[in-house]
Amino acid sequence: MADPKDQLAEFIRQMKEQNGDEINKLELPPGAYEYVLELIKQGDAETLMFMLKLGYVMGLQTGFAAAQSGQQSPPSGSPFGPIQA
Numbered sequence: 366m367a368d369p370k371d372q373l374a375e376f377i378r379q380m381k382e383q384n385g386d387e388i389n390k391l392e393l394p395p396g397a398y399e400y401v402l403e404l405i406k407q408g409d410a411e412t413l414m415f416m417l418k419l420g421y422v423m424g425l426q427t428g429f430a431a432a433q434s435g436q437q438s439p440p441s442g443s444p445f446g447p448i449q450a
Contacts, residue, residue: 381388404412
């Protein structure tokens with residue numbers, strides 16, 4: 366059975382390969398990069414995990430809302446297609 370950590374790493378690698386260019390175009394608030402580096406230096410995995418979970422929940426909510434509205438694909442103008450694990 367595959368190691369769950371390896372499965373996650375592979376999923377992230379695939380998402381970077383498929384969507385990396387578009388995601389890299391998105392801008393985060395000023396200081397976000399430095400904040401993440403600070404969290405890493407402090408070893409604050411708890412806050413980093415919270416951030417990952419927050420992004421995951423927001424993605425689930427977006428997908429649920431799209432499903433409820435009958436959308437079969439991302440909103441028009443979205444560069445992203447469906448994400449498959």
